[in-house]
Amino acid sequence: MSVADSGTIDLGGQKVARLGFGAMRITGDGIWGPPKDHDEALRVLRRSVELGVTFIDTADSYGPYVSEDLIKEALHDGSGYGDVVIATKGGLTRSGPDVWPQLGRPEYLRQCILMSMRRLGLEQIPLWQLHRIDAKTPREDIFGEMKKFIDEGLALQVGLSQVDVEEIKAAQAAGLPIASVQNRYNLGDRSAEDVLEYCEQQGIAFIPWAPVNAGTLARPGGPLEKVAANHPGATTSQLALAWLLRRSPVMVPIPGTSSVKHLEENLGGADIQLTDEEFQALADAV
Template sequence: MSVANSGTIDLGGKTVHRLGYGAMRITGPGIWGPPKDHDEAVRVLRRSVELGVTFIDTADSYGPFVSEDLIKEALHDGTGYGDVVVATKGGLTRHGPDVWPPLGRPEYLRQCILMSLRRLGVERIDLWQLHRIDAKVPREEQFGEIKSFLDEGLAKQVGLSEVDVDDVKAAQAAGLPVASVQNRYNLGDRRAEELLDFCTEQGIAFIPWAPVDAGTLARPGGPLDAVAGNHPGTTTGQLALAWLLRRSPVIVPIPGTSSVGHLEENCAAADVELTDEEFQALTDAA
């Protein structure tokens, strides 16, 4: 089993397999505190790399800090992460489970990246992303500070999360080379369709979060269930990931999980091949 068949994309200064891993769920309930099973979280991270995952997405707010700490414990080889690109995010504060207020003041964003460098044990972040644009701070101030991370060598590449086309164009106009965007997007939620098309045209990596959430399309007797009948042993979640991988060459799905078994199930999606008719049926079903 390997994610090699998911294809590749250049990201974080390296060529990575497009089917990655999202490290949000290796924390406690509400993405707060340590995981229920620390050793299983470490096994999940190490098994992901064994399966060929070379792109891992996290954030300083996951825990907070717990996910980054676990990634270093599980995967840092003493000098870095080898062929694995570790992307992280900053710009949110945490005050309790499921509480995520944004804070985009330049001095706070700088604190975020400096602390992520320390926790991950690297001299430069492969890909640092603004978790949310803070509406209380002019976005150009946030973009300017993030550009300084590139200029100072704190990050190799930078990206934005939960934005629209206008935000990306504004960042580019401010001189910020946007390498990635990270928005909610899946079979059942296509609100970021315009942004995805823009990223495809621009060659910007599009990292969909909640990639397996197909909503009502996954119901028994629904469109995904119907296609699953043509692929014995394949889950609707694997089909949803296979659809994303085919939807655009810039899509980098990051399904997350806290169990090795579920991780292996997700990674097996790289070997699922949809026919033209199946792909179109799922596309039209939304």
């Protein structure tokens, strides 16, 4: 099994497999503190790379800091990560489980990227993403600081998370080259369709979070179950990922898990080829 069939896209200045791994769930409950099984978290990360994953998405707020620390422990070879692109995010603070206050002041964002570089053992972050645009901070100040990250060599590329088309255009108008957008998008929630279409037009990587959440489409007797009948052994999660990969060439799903078994199941979505009729049936389903 390999994710090679998912295709490739340029991220962080190099080609990566379009089916990546999201490293949020390798932390504790509420995305807070260390994982229940430290060794299993390391195995998940290493197994993902063994299966061909070359793009891993994390954030300084996952833990906080725990996810980045685990990635370095599991995958850093002393000089870097080889062919694996590590993307991280900043712009949120943490005060407890499932609590995510936004903080976009330029000095805090600079602290975020510098500390991520230190934790990940990198002299440059291949792709640094703003976790959220903080409404309390002028976005021109935020975009200006992110531009400095590129100009100073702290980040090779930058991206945005949970934004609308107008906000992407505002960042571009401020001279900030946007390499990726990370919005919620899946079979059950396609509210970011206009953002995906804009990313396609602009050649921006679109990284859907919660990619396997199919909502009511996964109900017994529903559209996913009907398609699954044509793919013996396939899970609804695999089919949901296969649909995303076919939906757009700029799509980079990042399913996450804390279990090697679940990881292998998810990454099997790269091997599923939907027919035109199957793809359209799921696209039309509500």
